[in-house]
Amino acid sequence: MPDLNVIATPADAPDDAVEPAHEWGGTLVPAGHTVATGYVEIHQVVCLAGQGSQLHPAEVERAYRRQLALVDAQTWPPPTGYWRHDRRFVLTDGRNRYVAALMLGVQHLFVAWLCPPAADP
Secondary structure: OOOOOEEOOOOOOOOOOOOOOOOOOOOOOOOOOEEEEEEEEHHHEEEEOOOOOOOOHHHHHHHHHHHHHHOOOOOOOOOEEEEOOOOOEEEEEOHHHHHHHHHHOOOEEEEEEEEOOOOOO
16 A cells, blocks of 8 residues: 555654654643644655554454544544654554545545644743
8 A cells, every 4th residue: 555654663763764753642731732633635644653553454444434424524533643844744643543544535634733832932
């Protein structure tokens, strides 16, 4: 599948390959941070796969069926991640929904990311 971009964990990748992973998974927001959301072209999403992580077909199928029932809408909370230096979005949570969206030919994925607290003037 040429559109699924899986990369090694930052420890395994060359130093300039990826930014350090942000561990935010989407349920707890650190004090002072805000959550931003938006749509990303599905081909600009990078699926971060750690060692030993694998997709479970039953979970992908559930995400596929849920997305199929939604037609053009997408769910809340959305998959989460961060922006890489090359302006691609790296998923830290929501791989099943991402793969289901790819399988259905979805062009844009609704995602969320953390924004750091604003600096005091």
